[in-house]
Amino acid sequence: MDIDKIRKDFPILSRRVRGKPLVYLDNAATSQKPRxxxxxxxxxxxNTNANVHRGIxxxxxxxxxxxxxxxxxxxxxxxxxxxxSVIFTRNTTESINLVAHAxxxxxxxxxxxxxxxxxxxxxxxxxxxxxAQEKGAVLKFVxxxxxxxxxxxxxxxxxxxxxxxxxxTHVSNAIGTINPIRRFAQVAxxxxxxxxxxxxxxxxxxxxxxxxxxxxxxxxxxxxxxxPTGVGVLIAHEExxxxxxxxxGGGDMIREVWLEKATWNELxxxxxxxxxxxxxxxxxxxxxxxxxxxxxxxxxxxxxxxxGYALKSLLQIEGITIYGPMDSAQRxxxxxxxxGTIHPHDLGTVLDEDGIAVRAGHHCCQPLMRRLGINGTxxxxxxxYNTKEEIDKFAKSLDRARTLFGVCAPSPTDRPAKPSxxxxxx
Ligand code: 7TS
Numbered sequence: 242m243d244i245d246k247i248r249k250d251f252p253i254l255s256r257r258v259r260g261k262p263l264v265y266l267d268n269a270a271t272s273q274k275p276r277x278x279x280x281x282x283x284x285x286x287x288n289t290n291a292n293v294h295r296g297i298x299x300x301x302x303x304x305x306x307x308x309x310x311x312x313x314x315x316x317x318x319x320x321x322x323x324x325x326s327v328i329f330t331r332n333t334t335e336s337i338n339l340v341a342h343a344x345x346x347x348x349x350x351x352x353x354x355x356x357x358x359x360x361x362x363x364x365x366x367x368x369x370x371x372x373a374q375e376k377g378a379v380l381k382f383v384x385x386x387x388x389x390x391x392x393x394x395x396x397x398x399x400x401x402x403x404x405x406x407x408x409x410t411h412v413s414n415a416i417g418t419i420n421p422i423r424r425f426a427q428v429a430x431x432x433x434x435x436x437x438x439x440x441x442x443x444x445x446x447x448x449x450x451x452x453x454x455x456x457x458x459x460x461x462x463x464x465x466x467x468x469p470t471g472v473g474v475l476i477a478h479e480e481x482x483x484x485x486x487x488x489x490g491g492g493d494m495i496r497e498v499w500l501e502k503a504t505w506n507e508l509x510x511x512x513x514x515x516x517x518x519x520x521x522x523x524x525x526x527x528x529x530x531x532x533x534x535x536x537x538x539x540x541x542x543x544x545x546x547x548x549g550y551a552l553k554s555l556l557q558i559e560g561i562t563i564y565g566p567m568d569s570a571q572r573x574x575x576x577x578x579x580x581g582t583i584h585p586h587d588l589g590t591v592l593d594e595d596g597i598a599v600r601a602g603h604h605c606c607q608p609l610m611r612r613l614g615i616n617g618t619x620x621x622x623x624x625x626y627n628t629k630e631e632i633d634k635f636a637k638s639l640d641r642a643r644t645l646f647g648v649c650a651p652s653p654t655d656r657p658a659k660p661s662x663x664x665x666x667x
Contacts, residue, residue: 242539248626250275250531261596264631269414269442269575269622270600271464274528278467281527285520293519294493294510308519311526312509318529319440319459320450321476328475328482328512329522333441334364336460336475337408339512340437341368343485345406351377354403356396356434358420359385359612360413363605365439369408383409385612389416389565396428404434411443411454415604415620416565417548417575419447426455435481441465446544446573446624448537457481468528469521475512482508489514540625544574547623547632551576554636560648561639564613574623577604580639581648585619588642592619595638 248254251273256263265273285307291300293308309324316324330336345368349355355369359382373380381404383395400407407429412419422438429436437458443449444459445466451459458481463472477485487494487505491514496504505511532540549569555561560581566572580588585601592599602617603610610617621635 242535242543242625244543244626244628247535248628250277251626252276252279254626258596258598259594264595264597264627264634266621266623266627266631266635267598267600268624268627269465269604269620271470272445272467272624273626274467274469275531277531278469278524278527282469282520282524285523289523290520292516304519304523307523307526308517311522311529314526314529314533315474315476318533319444319476320452321459322451322478325508326476326479326482328477328509329517330473330475330512331471331518332464332473333439333460333462334473336458336473337365337437337439338368339475339488340458340460340477341372343488343512344435344481345369345372345376347484347486349373349376349378349405352403353378353405354381354401355379356381356383356400356404356407358383358391358409360389360391360415360418360606360609361408361410362414362439362441363607365408365410365437366608369406378405379403385609387613388567389413389418389613390571391418391420393421393424396425400428400432400434402432404429404432406435406437408437408439410439410441411449412440412446412573412575413565413606413609414442414575415606415609415618416577417572417622418565419443419571419573422454422456429457430455442573442575445532447541451476463521463525463528466528467531468525469518471518472521472525479508482512487514488512491515493517535625543625544623545569547627547629548572548574548576550629551621551623551632551635554632555639558636558639558643560643564618574627575620576622577618577620579615579618580643581646583642583646583648585617587646588619588639591642591645592635592638595634595641597635597638 253273289303291304293305312327313324315327381399384392386392435457438456440459440461444461459476464470494506494514496506563578589601600620
């Protein structure tokens with residue numbers, strides 16, 4: 242891949258921040274957009290704008306075609322069972338809440354168990370807490386080991402005949418761990434439980450094939466994969482979606498409505514109430530084309546090389562504590578760390594002075610932070626347009642912060658995780 246050429250496709254990458262060229266290392270929060278996506282969005286509003294699934298007029302037909310074509314592209318991108326199994330939502334959070342409401346409220350009973358992990362983003366934790374409280378269900382957890390990988394013995398210990406759902410993140414947004422989803426799928430299958438995979442950090446960065454993962458629900462967001470904000474995806478087998486209750490009621494999701502009752506539309510419209518973000522979905526189609534053109538194997542290979550380089554370079558910095566697996570094969574393009582006792586927000590501010598964008602804080606993973614014995618971290622996360630030169634600038638800026646603050650030795654609980662000898666699959 243010609244990274245310089247790719248960079249030219251992203252207008253924002255040529256801007257300056259505080260007088261320095263922007264180094265954007267906050268891709269786990271949201272990705273930048275190639276010109277093709279920005280133009281798809283403005284083209285839509287300039288030439289096609291009309292509501293979908295309504296029209297007998299040309300614009301509405303064209304808008305509907307773009308919307309439905311994007312659904313097919315999503316299905317192809319992750320090898321979903323069918324286009325009808327792809328539901329457009331607002332984001333990953335809404336996709337997971339959809340399952341908690343439409344499946345959970347119908348099928349979870351008192352005493353049933355939902356198995357989660359200790360590294361979930363709050364959006365794959367809080368909806369299950371709410372459901373469990375409402376239904377008298379029990380939450381169980383696969384805990385995180387000090388090296389930032391999951392303790393799979395907990396999976397065998399805590400999954401059982403009462404387990405109805407296992408919900409796990411494919412890739413940790415906070416520390417970058419790539420989890421062995423197939424192992425979770427085997428356990429779920431052996432128990433007749435369902436498996437939900439939070440793929441917000443995997444689909445944008447590594448090749449994902451739903452057939453290989455063996456999951457029942459897959460959730461992700463367009464904005465983290467070069468698409469616009471306000472578009473999310475939930476994928477589930479049609480038989481499952483047929484059994485589930487609607488999530489939101491209103492226009493588009495109905496077949497017939499009487500004053501006292503209604504019947505539901507066919508899939509996937511049963512779960513798409515109200516006017517969807519059709520302009521965003523059309524532009525998401527352009528993002529999928531762009532990523533498809535790069536090839537997800539190439540995207541992953543570039544990010545793995547970059548993160549291996551970043552780990553090596555950051556480990557040279559005195560007083561640094563890096564969280565998560567040290568083997569780049571087990572880690573996505575995320576590196577999360579603390580530098581001595583410098584507060585992550587202070588570190589983020591120094592980096593910003595050098596034009597470098599990172600995230601600092603708990604990354605919506607407070608239980609994981611507690612488990613690691615910290616309040617938060619500074620997190621750099623790469624995408625396909627980042628370069629080794631940018632990693633060098635980043636390391637140099639960290640060194641500047643070290644000198645500025647005068648780094649104290651890390652506390653015993655903050656020692657770097659040991660490299661894990663064992664490799665696990667995705
Ligand atoms: N799950 C994971 C693993 C995530 O990383 C995120 C967002 C979500 C769910 C929620 O996605 P949303 O599109 O509904 O917001 N993660 C982050 C992050 O790491 N920094 O900002 C958002």
